[in-house]
Amino acid sequence: MEDDAMMIFPLAQTIAQPPDAAASTGLFYLFAILAGASALGVVLSRNIVRTAVFLLFTLAGVAGLYFLLDAEFLAAVQLVVYAGGTLVLIIFGVMLTSKSPGIRYEPKIVEVAVAIGVSVVVAAALVMAIVRQFPAEPASIERHPTIAELGQVLLGDYLIPFELISVLLLVVMIGAAYLAKARRRGGK
Amino acid sequence: MPVWMLMLAGAVSPFSMESWWFGALGISPALWMRVIYSLLLIAVVFLPLVSVIAMFSIWWERKVAGHMQSRLGPNRVGPIGILQSIADGLKLILKEDLVPRSADSWLFRLAPYLAFAPVFAAFLALPFGPEFTFEPRLSAGLFWVLAILSVEVMGVILAGWASNNKWSLFGAMREAGQMVSYEIPLGISILVGVMSAGTLNLVELGFIQGGGLHTWLVFQNPFTFLAFFCYFIASLASNKRAPFDLPESESELVAGFHTEYSGLRFSFFFFAEYAAMFIVGGIQAALFLGGWNDPFGLIGYYHQRFIADPSGIDHAGLMVLNVIAAAVFVLKALGIMFVQMWLRWTLPRPRIDQVLYVCIKVLLPMACVILLGAALWQLFVPRRPGLPWVDYSPWRFGDYGRDQALGALVTQVTLALVGVGMFAVLLGWVVYAAISGRNLKRRLTDPAPIPM
Amino acid sequence: MPLPALLLLISTLLPLAAFGVLLFAGRRLGNPLAGMVGTAFVAGSFACAIAAMIFWLSGGAGGPGQMAGAAEWGAGKGPIVMPIAWLPTGGGISQDHPGYLDVGLYVDSLTVAMFSMITLVALVVHLFSIGYMAHDRNFPRFFTYLSLFCFSMLGLVIGGTLLQIFVFWELVGLCSYLLIGFWHEKRSAANAATKAFVTNRIGDFGFLIGMGILFYHLGNVSLPHLHAMLHTAGLGGPVSLADGTKFAPGLLTIMGVGLFMGAMGKSAQFPLHTWLPDAMEGPTPVSALIHAATMVAAGVYLVGRIFPILTPDAKLFIAIIGCATLTIGALVALVQSDIKRVLAYSTISQLGYMMLALGLGSWVGGMFHLLTHAFFKALLFLGAGSVIVAAGHEQEMVRFGGLWRKIPVTAVTFLIAVLAIAGTPFFSGFYSKEMILRDAGAFSAYAAQSALNHGQSAGGYWLFFIVPTAVAYLTAFYMMRCWMLTFWGKPRDQKLYAHARESAVMYVPLVLLAVLSIIGGKFLGIEDLLNWSMRESSQYCTQLLAKDSGAAAGGEMKFAGFATAWPAHLPNEESLGEDEPVVRERTASQRAQIEGHHLVLQFAFWAFAVGMGLAGAVYWKGYAVAEMLLRIPPARWIRNWLYRGMYFDELYQVVWVDGIILGLAAICRGFDRRVIDGAVNGTAAVTRGFSGLAGWIDRWVVDGMVNGAGELAHGFGAAMRSAQSGRIRLYVMVLMAAVALGLAGAVLMALSG
């Protein structure tokens, strides 16, 4: 399949070579560090808008990881829905609910201490469990799954969940619109 | 290296210490080569390409505006003012980089890059030619471009927010609402084209439309024809181009979200806008207008001949062909850009509620109806299977009857004739306007007194 | 895609396009442009249907969905079957796409004929409506609905599976609802619409049951496959399926009756017929299109389509219902005074004829009557519409009379339609009704004979011939009565008479339909089309059977779906193969019946003359003679009884609505009074006795315990409430701290152990 594509696009072969293991390793670390560091930024940032920006970078990093995992459709969905949709919504929410950009609610020292302790313990436990449970294994070379297969699965085996989730979205739309409207009614 | 770090690594990881650290530092030479190669590609090919296209379009827009308003436009720097953009760019680079005191400076600095980077990245997938594409293997290429363009809005919103300025904030909010709404009809009308093509890969889209005018997706059936216009309108709005340029409407919001920006940062927004225009036009050309193909299918035909040459692939021929194809593609995209500019200098600007009304109550239902119609058409009107030139010869109309594709052929040819007619009318209009405008301009700018 | 199928598809989709255009732009187009747009689309649809008919008659070969063996399609050659795999259901015995629930197109001669008829009537009605609705405020909306209806009706006819038929069935039901209630400001119209809708739902319930039975057992509801799989159902006895299961005749009968229940609702058959007269609240063109020519005929069409899979019992049930319906309809129509209600009851009666014909096995007769009836009944309704407009929206015949001088074209065309429905020779209605009565006679003779052969009494089979024949007289009578009261005699309302006039946009359609009502019987070849339809289906299904049984048995099976249908033309004994004993036997019976009972058929033949003559005589001078006849003692009661539609509405009100509600209320009240009140009162007395004792205990023992428990709970709650702080972050922290503790413990244990 891949070879055929390369046969048809000989110049493409020279311009963009297929990613090799080393390149994907490098890209993995690039995206992983982007995602992880930004996630830390989300935790540590005190300005809520900056938090959202860090979240954007995390999401972008995760989208990059999806690319490496051969899930490019998912990567695009991540960008469209999360970065382009949900996050815009969140920032909208921030803009509507804060009177000035510098709004801050500081947590108490005790809370910070507890949170850090708990987080460190959970992180350590999870990492150790993962390392014990999933020893390193050679990456499997798989056929590039195409978007067509994903579409067939979505409209085949997962047809009913797919439809249900559409209905759910409709319900959410109505519900959110209602809540927003109720807000105005309450205001008057 | 501190010993305690090594110990920590050893305690956490069951793997040897050497591999942990050596892996990080001793990344294989192949990887370094890849990194350098990629960076070079970006620096040598991408950035100049995007910049040149953006700068050219900025100059062109000013020329078009001049024509429309019966003046000359830029005419001092270089012949017919072609170097004006470079001069402006130099000026902007040299300007002082201002950050308002009450602004959120970190976000304020970040926002222009956030606006520019996605547009830049979207160039990755544009199919300039059959082989002249930076990343041909994106099986969801079209969707991906759409996705990455949707990130651009973040830059605008953050710019508006971080400026800590009422007008900027209003502009940003408008942009957010407008873009999020118009992405729906945009996506649906893209879906119409994708549905009748059966692929999201932009290169494959080009091959499918390689058989001449009547195989272009816009002429595939009446619904793709409608979707073409639906897409154009929605793309105007999601690109915040006039008449949907509410986020920066200067009569109410000073300059909208980039009121506080100056210098290089401002030029980033400017570049992003024009590059996005090109991308949107390019996507429209690639999806509906046959991509890099000429109206007679010659490029597709010769490409197939060069590829399937029994004496091996003809690389030189392919190279030339790709250059021609890229020229055709860029020409198409620029043509669409021209229409965008034309509209900007022709139409008045509506109110924001009218803009949203058009989206939700007109464009969206229309797009849904088009989608439904296209689906039904797809179900019931069979097309010739296979790729043009590879599996069949698209200009041998007699064969269509054998494949039960007569209905499709009649539709395609009819629509293609309609399209050619429309194009001819448009072209005549433009040429007439240009000629008559030139006469008027000569009279207006002539130093000699106008005879009474 | 074969050309006829493509054309028919376009013909179906054009009204949908019109619907879309009118929905979005209707208001802007306004009056009369919206109507013209709708009419133009329907005209295109009609042109496509006619083109399809032409291509169909010449025939062709090939096509994406055709079987290898059945590549040829065309009139008399084979149907066009285009299955499309739709829902993956996994099961199924015989279908084109294994494991899928198919949808698709099924085009045979009947489809093509129905298309021509529907689009023609729709076109005529559209034209007429431009005139009729000219002064209505909601003119565009009317055409929007009409377009939607045309699309749904055509979709129903072209659908190749029961499921599609059901979907479009519901859509036409919706359109009917919308159009009956078009003047929804009028309370009666809104009620009538609701009534039609609800009554139809009762029938659809049966439809769903029938379809469910089929889907459960066969996994597919595509028409040709149903026909092929269950083709022996009509011979009685169980049907064995390809996968070895046996389909019991009882279940098959329930299935058939269930599907027929749908048809009962839609075609206004006897217990569910009450909605159709009320539906006359809608605009008259709607009555002509929906409630006379097309939608109500959809039920007949459905029964025609499922005819090959109906068991003898189910058919008998259909015949009985049809017989009852045609009698009731004709009797009630005798005394109605509202011109549209006369026509409505007449429609019920004629639909009863069609159902009777199908139940008796006169497949061609029933379908033939459907098509001819569509023309003349549409003509009658449009004529009535013309009269109503001329009379300034007055519908009571009491105030008409002598109108032929003012609106001569309407009067003549109306008379042609009356002649046609009465069965006058050389008019279309004559041929179809004659065929039904002939087959009815053949059936009653044949059924009685075979009952006697099996040692049973001949029963009441003769009724199936006598009743429709007698009703034929009534039909001629009441239709002529309607014409006489409207157009003949002296004008009974001078003011109305003075203002009456007709307009060209309304009478051009009338003339068109009148021509068709005359030539529709013999000269359009409808009969041949229907015969071909049977042959096409038989051939295709035989091939299907050969394909299905090719692996299993190897022997070629003959499709027996239409074996129990009476042939339209008597075949020669010699032309019948040895393997068609049923056909041979029944043909012989029919031949004997026709040759031996000329006298009986003469009765049927002269019905038109006697009925119309009698009506002409009685109503020559308006109501005078009729008033005299009403003085005969029971006549007025009977007349009132019939005038109120035999009190069916009141009966349903009493039995279903009041009966259930009031009966339930009475039962509940009785229960409340006797049982609950008694128990309560009795308990109260006992309680009083105990309460004195209890009071003492209460004060000393229980209170102590209660207060103690209260104190306890209060203290406990006070202690716990501090945990319920309402601070969500605290909850998260506590939760996660617990998780962290557990995780840490687990990891420690894992490390140590």
Place this chain on the structure above:
Amino acid sequence: MSGLLSQVGLHHYLILAAILFVCGLATMMLKRNAIGILMGVELILNAANVNLVAFNHYRHAAGAAGGIRLDGQVFAIFVIVLAAAEAAVALAIFLSFYNNFTTIDVERATQLKG
């Protein structure tokens, strides 16, 4: 076995997901702004998604026609959609809350406390 870095495997992704998860958790504990808590939830959902997709890539069942089954990716799509829905409803609630209390500090949302 050539070590953690040169060969990216399943556990790399799992560890990253764990980090994201913990960050999300910490965000939920530390932010007093309701929208911040929402962002923490989004982080946690992303962590789960990374897990799903990674498992789908490395540990999958064979699918039809020589392909692999894509259940993990489908689940991830559903999660993304649900996250969007959740964000919409949550923000509507926050707006309503803000309208009534003129703040979105979750520490103030204690009217229903015991």
